[in-house]
Amino acid sequence: MTSPASSSEVKYLIESSEGNTFDVSGAALRQSNTFNAMFLNIGADGPIPFTDYNEATLKKVFEYCEHSVNEENYSGPKHQDDLSKWDLNFFNEMDQKMFIDVINASNFLDIERLTSYCCERIARMLRGKNTQEMIKVITLPTAEELEAKQKVEEKKAAAAKKVAEKAAETAEKTETLEELPVQQLVQTTRNKLTRKYLSFSNE
Amino acid sequence: MNQPFTIFFLSSVALRHVFQFLNPIELFEISQCSRKATNIISGTKRFEMSVESSSGSIVFNNYSFMALGRNRQAEYPPTGIRVFDGNTESADVCYLSENELLIYWDCPYIGFKTVLSHLVHLFNSTTSHLGLKNVSMPPHICLSIVELIRNRQTEIDSLAISSTTMSVEDISRIVNQFKVSESLEIYQYFPSDPNIPFTSKSVYISSSSWITLKHLNSMKHCTVIRLRESTLTDEDMTSFLESWNSGECPNLQYLLIRSNVLSKNFKVFGLPSLQDEVNKQWFEKRICGISPIIYCPVEYKRDDGVVAKIHFDKNDGDIQLMVM
Numbered sequence: 155m156t157s158p159a160s161s162s163e164v165k166y167l168i169e170s171s172e173g174n175t176f177d178v179s180g181a182a183l184r185q186s187n188t189f190n191a192m193f194l195n196i197g198a199d200g201p202i203p204f205t206d207y208n209e210a211t212l213k214k215v216f217e218y219c220e221h222s223v224n225e226e227n228y229s230g231p232k233h234q235d236d237l238s239k240w241d242l243n244f245f246n247e248m249d250q251k252m253f254i255d256v257i258n259a260s261n262f263l264d265i266e267r268l269t270s271y272c273c274e275r276i277a278r279m280l281r282g283k284n285t286q287e288m289i290k291v292i293t294l295p296t297a298e299e300l301e302a303k304q305k306v307e308e309k310k311a312a313a314a315k316k317v318a319e320k321a322a323e324t325a326e327k328t329e330t331l332e333e334l335p336v337q338q339l340v341q342t343t344r345n346k347l348t349r350k351y352l353s354f355s356n357e
Numbered sequence: 358m359n360q361p362f363t364i365f366f367l368s369s370v371a372l373r374h375v376f377q378f379l380n381p382i383e384l385f386e387i388s389q390c391s392r393k394a395t396n397i398i399s400g401t402k403r404f405e406m407s408v409e410s411s412s413g414s415i416v417f418n419n420y421s422f423m424a425l426g427r428n429r430q431a432e433y434p435p436t437g438i439r440v441f442d443g444n445t446e447s448a449d450v451c452y453l454s455e456n457e458l459l460i461y462w463d464c465p466y467i468g469f470k471t472v473l474s475h476l477v478h479l480f481n482s483t484t485s486h487l488g489l490k491n492v493s494m495p496p497h498i499c500l501s502i503v504e505l506i507r508n509r510q511t512e513i514d515s516l517a518i519s520s521t522t523m524s525v526e527d528i529s530r531i532v533n534q535f536k537v538s539e540s541l542e543i544y545q546y547f548p549s550d551p552n553i554p555f556t557s558k559s560v561y562i563s564s565s566s567w568i569t570l571k572h573l574n575s576m577k578h579c580t581v582i583r584l585r586e587s588t589l590t591d592e593d594m595t596s597f598l599e600s601w602n603s604g605e606c607p608n609l610q611y612l613l614i615r616s617n618v619l620s621k622n623f624k625v626f627g628l629p630s631l632q633d634e635v636n637k638q639w640f641e642k643r644i645c646g647i648s649p650i651i652y653c654p655v656e657y658k659r660d661d662g663v664v665a666k667i668h669f670d671k672n673d674g675d676i677q678l679m680v681m
Binding site for chain 1: 361362363364365366367368370371374375376377378379383386387389390436437439452455
């Protein structure tokens with residue numbers, strides 16, 4: 155589905171790292187500031203490739219977005235005690251690997267509410283602890299693990315670049331309709347993605 | 358998620374989000390676990406700190422790190438070791454409360470500087486208050502602390518100095534390093550003019566015998582002026598108060614001059630007396646972080662309608678003026 159997202163009924167196809175595609179509503183997708191910057195006004199020609207994240211992770215992220223479509227606008231982090239039963243279940247049923255993948259994906263997609271809740275949840279594990287106590291609740295990666303992670307990050311940065319190129323390509327196609335705004339939008343997109351790319355490569 | 362959490366598998370951007378939820382002491386603790394954490398914290402968090410050498414404390418909001426000598430550790434025995442300054446130094450530590458970390462050093466002065474240097478870099482901090490009021494801290498340490506802070510800023514809200522070890526030149530050098538915006542306090546005797554600029558809203562000098570009318574006139578922009586052990590004369594005070602009367606001190610809210618050379622019958626503005634012996638009232642006002650009190654004053658109304666309470670205590674040689 156490839157039309158501009160002007161109403162919540164619009165569905166978009168999302169492509170995962172496995173090459174699988176699935177539907178997400180425009181309303182859910184609009185919670186992603188990355189999506190808003192790249193595709194909201196110009197639409198997408200074909201599936202949107204978020205191919206640095208797997209299907210399970212993306213589905214989990216957009217499950218959250220679909221659920222919070224009707225919630226009031228995000229206005230800063232909520233205390234975990236104020237989370238709804240649904241939110242608590244959502245977080246509690248994830249294993250650690252999925253939780254980390256969801257944070258990283260949510261962070262890339264710039265979904266403020268989900269990122270904030272996840273990060274606050276991790277901060278709670280560390281809160282009030284000294285170094286020795288922190289070491290008990292966190293695992294420090296080995297040099298090999300860090301190296302492997304570095305490679306993954308580089309791969310993700312390349313994927314992010316691909317997404318940007320796709321957005322730019324789509325923008326060029328719609329250029330005749332809205333020439334100036336689209337060009338500005340693409341430039342904004344490129345700038346944003348360059349920043350993301352830089353932030354990944356700097357790790 | 359009961360097994361240890363592989364937090365450093367999060368992207369740096371996500372870790373930055375996590376760290377936003379932690380206080381300065383928690384951030385210090387996590388920085389001890391990983392260089393990556395240190396880099397992220399120093400690239401993200403920017404706290405303002407208050408540095409006070411008399412207590413050996415470095416305070417961020419309500420969280421304090423205190424450098425103490427080892428002789429104090431019997432009171433609060435160490436519970437761990439932390440590393441400082443790029444892992445080159447280590448020290449025993451103890452939590453006094455969840456907001457206060459005590460750090461023990463063989464030499465508390467060097468320790469204080471080491472902790473300060475570490476935290477300045479970790480939190481990429483600027484300093485809002487610098488108190489060099491540890492009278493016996495060696496001058497070279499005081500100067501290197503100033504240098505450390507000066508490398509990151511040229512302005513500071515508040516500066517307080519008291520030292521028996523520093524020379525007039527040292528003090529003058531320190532004060533001239535910063536533009537002090539809020540409060541300058543000097544608890545030091547100078548045998549001669551130390552050539553200090555008065556840029557702050559509030560000035561307090563405990564031994565102000567070197568202050569002349571020229572210096573006082575350079576404080577006309579101040580909100581609070583407090584000078585003790587002054588040698589200002591009746592003529593000096595009359596001249597300054599007349600300046601205020603003609604509107605030349607637009608911000609002045611409180612003035613206290615204690616001078617032992619003022620005559621016992623000092624008067625100004627044509628008032629018959631500067632002490633109300635009948636209505637023994639007192640007035641207090643919160644100004645620039647202090648709450649001065651003025652006892653038995655007389656009221657004076659300027660031509661422009663500004664009302665002030667003024668009082669002269671002939672026994673102490675205290676002149677006080679409080680704008681109401």
